[in-house]
Amino acid sequence: MGKMSLKDKIKSIFAGRFDLLKVDELKDEFFNILLESDVSIETTEYILAEFEKKADEEKRMKRDNAIELLKEILLRILNDARTSFNFLKQDKKPFIVLFIGINGTGKTTTVGKLSYFLLKNGKTVAMGASDTFRAGAIDQLKIHGENLGVRVIYQGMGSDPAAVAYDTIEHAKARKLDYAIIDTAGRMQTNRNLMEEMKKIKRISKPDLTILTVDAMAANDAIEQASTFKKEIGFDGLIVNKMDTDARGGSIFSIAHQFRKPIYFIGVGQNMQDLIPYDPKYIIDKIFS
Ligand SMILES: Nc1nc2c(ncn2[C@@H]2O[C@H](COP(=O)(O)OP(=O)(O)OP(=O)(O)O)[C@@H](O)[C@H]2O)c(=O)[nH]1
Ligand SMILES: [Mg+2]
Structure with missing residues (x-):
């Protein structure tokens, strides 16, 4: 599993399982794939905490819903590093x-x-x-x-x-x-x-x-x-x-x-x-x- 990309790992999470998955099981799975993909411990723990916050009402969820939720959390993390700074709109010269x-x-x-x-x-x-x-x-x-x-x-x-x-x-x-x-x-x-x-x-x-x-x-x-x-x-x-x-x-x-x-x-x-x-x-x- 070590050589797979984050993408391949996410694809492989419980692939083919259509029953409901336990949130704890999902968290263990995410924990491993995130760490193996070079996400730091601190950030991995943050992601899992966010996942649990959103998932705790349903202690079981469908694989695709779990992946969708992970995707939302990851997107939000990346969005926080966006900026309105525009290199092309600077008046100061140079x-x-x-x-x-x-x-x-x-x-x-x-x-x-x-x-x-x-x-x-x-x-x-x-x-x-x-x-x-x-x-x-x-x-x-x-x-x-x-x-x-x-x-x-x-x-x-x-x-x-x-x-x-x-x-x-x-x-x-x-x-x-x-x-x-x-x-x-x-x-x-x-x-x-x-x-x-x-x-x-x-x-x-x-x-x-x-x-x-x-x-x-x-x-x-x-x-x-x-x-x-x-x-x-x-x-x-x-x-x-x-x-x-x-x-x-x-x-x-x-x-x-x-x-x-x-x-x-x-x-x-x-x-x-x-x-x-x-x-x-x-x-x-x-x-x-
Ligand atoms: N594949 C890839 N190679 C890159 C990228 N950016 C830089 N490199 C390569 O990484 C090597 C180091 O890049 P440099 O721009 O010389 O790095 P530097 O920070 O100026 O290095 P020092 O001057 O030694 O501190 C070079 O061979 C670059 O071509 C990138 O985004 N992708
Ligand atoms: Mg240089």
Whole structure:
């Protein structure tokens, strides 16, 4: 059962049984499939409590009704992470977006993807290569810039990332660009120096929006990382990447439930167009279809 997706697991719950199922039996079944799908304990317990609240009048229920109820609860969790914030309706110029997150969660790729999204919608953008720490990071962003026809502001490896962010914003101001989007070096939540450096980048760039990227596959680790970033640096919302490779598929529920922050987009691949606006109904329909 471990390798099945959340979708397959839900389909398999008491499949073929048309008699009435005990609520306790259903709860045990849900408990296992949610945990195996990377939903955290805390969120799983919340889901089961909600299920019991709604189900307790009928201590037995039909399989399809139980699944329908689970679907409603899951949709409500995802809906709580929706936001009315609209990237395309910002009057401030440049609107400054800062990306933060641990290594490999997709910051640099998402800076490119978000620029692509904005360009496609008629906006103008500059990107700032404030990851001056990892070899290759500047080139990685420059390649995105070349492909997209977007100016990348950079200095040499080891230069001050806050200065690069500052230059990016100055460039965007001078050119009257709509957005300045700033990449930063990945850092573990435990690395004090890098966390301090991140605070400085944020202080100097004064972002209008700070976005934490998380990896859907990192599941419970992502929750832990986010709490530290929330406490140390602060962020406005999230982009959940690698939803396409997350076979288990349950971490989005813990992320939505436990962060209590909006999710703007999900990343569903490595290409520039693989960033889709966060849409709970789309995610739920994929699981329950
Ligand atoms: N399948 C898939 N791969 C992704 C997605 N987002 C990013 N990646 C890949 O994940 C890897 C890491 O992405 P980066 O954008 O370099 O991550 P980063 O956060 O900038 O990493 P550091 O700079 O090392 O901190 C790259 O190979 C990306 O192509 C996604 O949504 N789906
Ligand atoms: Mg990077």
